[in-house]
Amino acid sequence: xxxxxxxxxxxxxxxxxxxxxxxxxxxxxxxxxxxxxxxxxxxxxxxxxxxxxxxxxxxxxxxxxxxxxxxxxxxxxxxxxxxxxxxxxxxxxxxxxxxxxxxxxxxxxxxxxxxxxxxxxxxxxxxxxxxxxxxxxxxxxxxxxxxxxxxxxxxxxxxxxxxxxxxxxxxxxxxxxxxxxxxxxxxxxxxxxxxxxxxxxxxxxxxxxxxxxxxxxxxxxxxxxxxxxxxxxxxxxxxxxxxxxxxxxxxxxxxxxxxxxxxxxxxxxxxxxxxxxxxxxxxxxxxxxxxxxxxxxxxxxxxxxxxxxxxxxxxxxxxxxxxxxxxxxxxxxxxxxxxxxxxxxxxxxxxxxxxxxxxxxxxxxxxxxxxxxxxxxxxxxxxxxxxxxxxxxxxxxxxxxxxxxxxxxxxxxxxxxxxxxxxxxxxxxxxxxxxxxxxxxxxxxxxxxxxxxxxxxxxxxxxxxxxxxxxxxxx
Amino acid sequence: xxxxxxxxxxxxxxxxxxxxxxxxxxxxxxxxxxxxxxxxxxxxxxxxxxxxxxxxxxxxxxxxxxxxxxxxxxxxxxxxxxxxxxxxxxxxxxxxxxxxxxxxxxxxxxxxxxxxxxxxxxxxxxxxxxxxxxxxxxxxxxxxxxxxxxxxxxxxxxxxxxxxxxxxxxxxxxxxxxxxxxxxxxxxxxxxxxxxxxxxxxxxxxxxxxxxxxxxxxxxxxxxxxxxxxxxxxxxxxxxxxxxxxxxxxxxxxxxxxxxxxxxxxxxxxxxxxxxxxxxxxxxxxxxxxxxxxxxxxxxxxxxxxxxxxxxxxxxxxxxxxxxxxxxxxxxxxxxxxxxxxxxxxxxxxxxxxxxxxxxxxxxxxxxxxxxxxxxxxxxxxxxxxxxxxxxxxxxxxxxxxxxxxxxxxxxxxxxxxxxxxxxxxxxxxxxxxxxxxxxxxxxxxxxxxxxxxxxxxxxxxxxxxxxxxx
Numbered sequence: 001x002x003x004x005x006x007x008x009x010x011x012x013x014x015x016x017x018x019x020x021x022x023x024x025x026x027x028x029x030x031x032x033x034x035x036x037x038x039x040x041x042x043x044x045x046x047x048x049x050x051x052x053x054x055x056x057x058x059x060x061x062x063x064x065x066x067x068x069x070x071x072x073x074x075x076x077x078x079x080x081x082x083x084x085x086x087x088x089x090x091x092x093x094x095x096x097x098x099x100x101x102x103x104x105x106x107x108x109x110x111x112x113x114x115x116x117x118x119x120x121x122x123x124x125x126x127x128x129x130x131x132x133x134x135x136x137x138x139x140x141x142x143x144x145x146x147x148x149x150x151x152x153x154x155x156x157x158x159x160x161x162x163x164x165x166x167x168x169x170x171x172x173x174x175x176x177x178x179x180x181x182x183x184x185x186x187x188x189x190x191x192x193x194x195x196x197x198x199x200x201x202x203x204x205x206x207x208x209x210x211x212x213x214x215x216x217x218x219x220x221x222x223x224x225x226x227x228x229x230x231x232x233x234x235x236x237x238x239x240x241x242x243x244x245x246x247x248x249x250x251x252x253x254x255x256x257x258x259x260x261x262x263x264x265x266x267x268x269x270x271x272x273x274x275x276x277x278x279x280x281x282x283x284x285x286x287x288x289x290x291x292x293x294x295x296x297x298x299x300x301x302x303x304x305x306x307x308x309x310x311x312x313x314x315x316x317x318x319x320x321x322x323x324x325x326x327x328x329x330x331x332x333x334x335x336x337x338x339x340x341x342x343x344x345x346x347x348x349x350x351x352x353x354x355x356x357x358x359x360x361x362x363x364x365x366x367x368x369x370x371x372x373x374x375x376x377x378x379x380x381x382x383x384x385x386x387x388x389x390x391x392x393x394x395x396x397x398x399x400x401x402x403x404x405x406x407x408x409x410x411x412x413x414x415x416x417x418x419x420x421x422x423x424x425x426x427x428x429x430x431x432x433x434x435x436x437x438x439x440x441x442x443x444x445x446x447x448x449x450x451x452x453x454x455x456x457x458x459x460x461x462x463x464x465x466x467x468x469x470x471x472x473x474x475x
Numbered sequence: 476x477x478x479x480x481x482x483x484x485x486x487x488x489x490x491x492x493x494x495x496x497x498x499x500x501x502x503x504x505x506x507x508x509x510x511x512x513x514x515x516x517x518x519x520x521x522x523x524x525x526x527x528x529x530x531x532x533x534x535x536x537x538x539x540x541x542x543x544x545x546x547x548x549x550x551x552x553x554x555x556x557x558x559x560x561x562x563x564x565x566x567x568x569x570x571x572x573x574x575x576x577x578x579x580x581x582x583x584x585x586x587x588x589x590x591x592x593x594x595x596x597x598x599x600x601x602x603x604x605x606x607x608x609x610x611x612x613x614x615x616x617x618x619x620x621x622x623x624x625x626x627x628x629x630x631x632x633x634x635x636x637x638x639x640x641x642x643x644x645x646x647x648x649x650x651x652x653x654x655x656x657x658x659x660x661x662x663x664x665x666x667x668x669x670x671x672x673x674x675x676x677x678x679x680x681x682x683x684x685x686x687x688x689x690x691x692x693x694x695x696x697x698x699x700x701x702x703x704x705x706x707x708x709x710x711x712x713x714x715x716x717x718x719x720x721x722x723x724x725x726x727x728x729x730x731x732x733x734x735x736x737x738x739x740x741x742x743x744x745x746x747x748x749x750x751x752x753x754x755x756x757x758x759x760x761x762x763x764x765x766x767x768x769x770x771x772x773x774x775x776x777x778x779x780x781x782x783x784x785x786x787x788x789x790x791x792x793x794x795x796x797x798x799x800x801x802x803x804x805x806x807x808x809x810x811x812x813x814x815x816x817x818x819x820x821x822x823x824x825x826x827x828x829x830x831x832x833x834x835x836x837x838x839x840x841x842x843x844x845x846x847x848x849x850x851x852x853x854x855x856x857x858x859x860x861x862x863x864x865x866x867x868x869x870x871x872x873x874x875x876x877x878x879x880x881x882x883x884x885x886x887x888x889x890x891x892x893x894x895x896x897x898x899x900x901x902x903x904x905x906x907x908x909x910x911x912x913x914x915x916x917x918x919x920x921x922x923x924x925x926x927x928x929x930x931x932x933x934x935x936x937x938x939x940x941x942x943x944x945x946x
Contacts, residue, residue, distance in 0.1 A: 042558075046554075046555055046558060183507070184504055191514055207583065401596055408589075452513055462566070463566075466563060466567040
């Protein structure tokens with residue numbers, strides 16, 4: 001089930017909310033959340049819901065064992081932690097990477113091992129990383145092991161963050177699992193946040209993607225220089241609105257149920273360096289790797305740079321079982337390595353226009369690498385975006401279709417660029433902190449009305465989600 | 476070890492002048508309730524609307540029957556088909572779906588600048604060459620569901636039941652030579668134009684030459700390949716993404732056996748491009764365009780031909796065809812047109828026969844049908860749409876029997892030839908499932924015309940022609 005569907009919003013979520021608020025006690029509310037989360041997951045993965053429950057059980061039990069070993073004098077908590085992590089990673093490797101690994105092994109060693117045709121269970125990357133973070137936190141005694149399985153199952157399976165993140169750490173919601181109050185402010189703010197997320201996905205991201213597919217969806221060998229830049233910029237905006245939209249929905253829904261998840265995006269496109277970009281983009285993933293991989297000594301004294309590239313290799317690999325994702329991760333790793341060598345202080349002295357230009361160009365080209373899973377298309381993309389194909393293939397600098405598309409989507413693009421900047425917090429500040437009571441009232445009611453209108457517009461556009469026009473007896 | 480426990484606190488309370496903490500909190504709570512009183516009804520009313528209002532069954536815009544509630548089986552459940560089917564059913568059958576879709580398209584029109592001479596591009600047109608080197612490209616719309624509503628009034632009861640609300644679900648195997656679609660404003664009206672990607676037409680040429688070999692000189696073969704509207708109405712600056720259909724058909728004609736007659740309808744239609752010879756909202760020509768083509772064909776065949784003034788004209792107002800839905804363009808939806816067709820004066824003296832899949836006669840029926848939802852299905856007027864074979868017996872007695880092997884463009888042609896041939900067989904090259912050469916010989920056909928639009932002649936439809944010959 002995806003958040004951006006009428007069925008989820010007006011059937012599943014409506015019923016879940018009614019059942020949740022119908023229950024008086026926290027235990028019952030938690031049961032509603034567990035049941036609805038398992039139904040939510042089973043709706044898309046009727047079989048692999050077992051894997052989710054199994055993973056929850058193994059990690060919950062491992063947490064208990066680690067806790068018990070930590071209390072012993074000569075206990076072996078690390079052994080149990082390592083076992084749990086090996087099992088978690090095995091699930092991930094089997095379901096996500098086995099096909100990729102076998103394909104490459106076959107190619108490299110000229111073998112003909114049958115490539116496993118395993119469908120990846122939805123959200124496995126997210127819940128596996130949540131489980132690993134829990135195990136590590138138990139080992140480091142950052143959190144006490146959860147004694148009740150159903151509470152741990154609630155943590156791992158909670159549907160708002162189950163399939164598209166953010167990667168919520170156990171410590172973030174540990175207390176709220178057993179004690180939380182949902183106020184009108186929580187419900188109101190959470191609903192608005194979720195609606196903004198749906199709108200970012202349905203109104204902005206989906207329509208940006210339609211343009212991207214128009215240009216990148218087929219052979220790009222003849223795409224103009226300007227057309228390539230235009231499309232990859234739109235694709236960067238699309239990924240931001242799509243992913244941050246999902247995170248907004250998750251954070252908003254979480255809040256409606258009384259949970260306060262950490263932010264996952266913090267206006268990444270206002271960054272001046274690549275390091276800063278990754279402090280603002282998919283924060284839950286970058287902090288996961290920072291805390292659980294980068295600071296873990298693996299390569300001894302040389303660990304700093306080895307770990308850096310290991311982190312970026314894993315970051316790329318996490319995004320998908322394809323070489324372009326690995327290149328994408330390492331690409332950013334290289335720039336972060338360079339920035340580390342230059343030093344933050346020196347970079348701060350750089351001209352602000354240049355730093356913005358540098359970071360945006362690197363980021364946007366990076367999203368080109370992210371888009372093209374077909375490496376031959378990726379090669380053409382580089383030829384196009386560098387302008388080489390203008391010389392080697394006679395590609396045009398610009399073309400009619402690009403200009404036409406720009407005009408037909410101009411307001412959408414301007415809107416997307418503005419909203420990707422921290423404009424909304426400034427508007428909120430004006431209405432809620434700076435103005436007088438009348439301004440505050442206008443702001444609050446205006447926000448509610450705006451969100452209601454956005455919800456209706458998103459719903460209207462979702463009606464077209466199953467669009468499949470049949471050109472009857474087409475010729 | 477850096478901790479990530481910096482849990483986001485509740486949003487900062489307003490720090491406005493003259494309010495202490497308690498008052499601030501109360502105001503915040505108060506307005507949160509007001510916000511919820513605005514948002515909750517919107518959410519709940521929409522949920523209730525989707526739950527209780529009658530669900531849509533068909534989409535006139537998309538010309539298809541909408542999803543049905545899936546049947547539950549353990550197999551369908553564990554494969555995920557059932558749950559995805561339920562979601563698809565719920566999302567697909569929204570009450571008043573078509574109206575909401577149009578509202579959505581209207582909303583999307585605010586995304587960009589719109590000028591008087593604007594062009595909307597749909598799909599991914601690429602540069603083409605006019606020498607037929609660029610082969611057909613798959614437009615990505617290969618799975619299609621067909622909904623046909625037929626209201627034949629003269630057919631036998633069992634036949635009308637059989638054809639009523641006929642739904643064909645099939646994998647459409649032909650590849651189109653489509654190169655995207657544009658919507659232009661021309662002389663005050665919007666028009667959808669499919670861009671032609673070009674193609675060699677080798678399969679078409681080979682098939683027609685093979686038919687000639689099989690049938691010999693006893694059957695006169697004609698090739699009539701009309702162009703689509705983009706040949707005549709395309710803005711000049713789009714020429715490099717649209718191959719010339721005239722050059723493509725000329726190239727085809729040169730490779731046909733010399734005894735096959737090439738009917739140059741593209742030039743003839745070009746002489747009438749100022750008239751309404753193509754539908755603006757649909758991918759077909761108008762019946763008037765088909766008239767000019769039929770007249771050119773009659774000239775080549777050397778048969779009598781009735782002037783259009785002898786026909787009775789019928790109008791179907793507010794027609795909006797397929798291109799509007801494909802382009803998702805509110806301008807096309809809001810700029811409907813009148814679909815005019817022409818009934819020959821000897822129509823009541825002609826009998827139209829329909830056949831089942833075994834070519835058994837299933838009874839007579841109307842050639843010109845009153846279709847359900849004519850504002851979107853008007854082109855189904857002719858024979859109710861595509862039939863594998865339809866025979867029309869006329870009151871003409873000249874010993875000439877015509878077979879039209881056609882795609883949907885050919886549906887509009889036969890009515891103009893009711894005064895020219897004794898019998899007219901209309902065979903759809905996509906659905907006919909017997910050996911066509913044998914059928915031609917068995918029925919004593921004297922004239923065989925292949926009427927396929929250029930997109931078909933260079934696309935996968937042409938492959939069917941040789942299959943019909945050998946199956």
